[in-house]
Amino acid sequence: xxxxxxxxxxxxxxxxxxxxxxxxxxxxxxxxxxxxxxxxxxxxxxxxxxxxxxxxxxxxxxxxxxxxxxxxxxxxxxxxxxxxxxxxxxxxxxxxxxxx
Numbered sequence: 001x002x003x004x005x006x007x008x009x010x011x012x013x014x015x016x017x018x019x020x021x022x023x024x025x026x027x028x029x030x031x032x033x034x035x036x037x038x039x040x041x042x043x044x045x046x047x048x049x050x051x052x053x054x055x056x057x058x059x060x061x062x063x064x065x066x067x068x069x070x071x072x073x074x075x076x077x078x079x080x081x082x083x084x085x086x087x088x089x090x091x092x093x094x095x096x097x098x099x100x
Contacts, residue, residue, distance in 0.1 A: 007072075009065065017053045017085060024049045024083035032081070048075040049083035 010027075012020055028047055036043040050072030054064045067086045075084035 009068070017051060020051045020053065021083060021085070024051055028081065028083060046081035048072055048080050050075060050086070051083060052086040 010023070012023060015023070027049065031045055031047040034045055036045065050068040050070065052064050052067035052071060054060065071084040071086045075082050078084065
């Protein structure tokens with residue numbers, strides 16, 4: 001049975017990393033409640049979420065997405081079906097990126 005993987009971004013202007021974490025937990029709970037019935041039996045999707053934050057005054061959307069992607073893959077390596085904050089951003093990224 002093929003696996004489908006989709007990615008999307010949710011931008012939360014004005015939200016703190018803590019608020020983004022609350023939103024992420026809501027998304028995780030909602031997806032955990034989903035069952036997709038297939039000819040092969042029930043399928044329960046999982047979600048992995050990466051969270052990053054930036055100052056609005058000097059936002060670099062590309063860097064913000066790269067940091068979120070790093071956190072996303074940390075969540076996947078950590079067991080999937082979870083959210084991870086960006087933690088310490090790599091030195092090469094703009095200093096406007098905050099720890100999430």
